[in-house]
Amino acid sequence: MTGVTDVLVVAPHPDDDVIGCGGSIAKHVRDGARVTVVIVIGRERSALDDAVTDAEFAAETEAAAKALGVHRCIRFDEPSRDFTLSRRVHLNLVRVRGRCGRRWSTCPTTTTTTSSTGWCTS
Structure with missing residues (x-):
C-alpha cells in the first residue's frame, strides 16, 4: 500500500x-485506495451515434468503472x-473533493493527443 487511501x-x-x-486507477485500487470518478460533461452525440441508447452508454460507463474497481462514479x-x-x-467539485479525503497529488496524463483528457488526483 502506498499510503494513499x-x-x-x-x-x-x-x-x-x-x-x-x-x-493509475487500477494501480491505486490494487494498492487499497478507494477511487471516486467524476465525469463532468455528459454524453456528446454525433450525427452517426444512434446505435447505443443513453441508458446503454451510461451502463457501459458504469461497467468500465466497476471493471477498474472504482468505488463511486459520479456524473x-x-x-x-x-x-x-x-x-x-x-x-459540486468542492463537495465531492470534501467527501474523498484531504490527501492530494496530481498525476496528469502526458501521452494523450488532446488537451482535455482527465487528470488524476489523490
Missing part, C-alpha cells in the same frame, strides 16, 4: 477517466457545447 479522478468527458487514468452531465466552469460546477 482516497483518490479522486476528474474526467472532462465520458471515457477520459479510463483512457487518461485507467492505469455531472454538463452540456458539452459552450461548457463553462460555472460556480455551480466548481462547488
Whole structure:
C-alpha cells in the first residue's frame, strides 16, 4: 500500500477517466485506495451515434468503472457545447473533493493527443 487511501479522478468527458487514468486507477485500487470518478460533461452525440441508447452508454460507463474497481462514479452531465466552469460546477467539485479525503497529488496524463483528457488526483 502506498499510503494513499482516497483518490479522486476528474474526467472532462465520458471515457477520459479510463483512457487518461485507467492505469493509475487500477494501480491505486490494487494498492487499497478507494477511487471516486467524476465525469463532468455528459454524453456528446454525433450525427452517426444512434446505435447505443443513453441508458446503454451510461451502463457501459458504469461497467468500465466497476471493471477498474472504482468505488463511486459520479456524473455531472454538463452540456458539452459552450461548457463553462460555472460556480455551480466548481462547488459540486468542492463537495465531492470534501467527501474523498484531504490527501492530494496530481498525476496528469502526458501521452494523450488532446488537451482535455482527465487528470488524476489523490
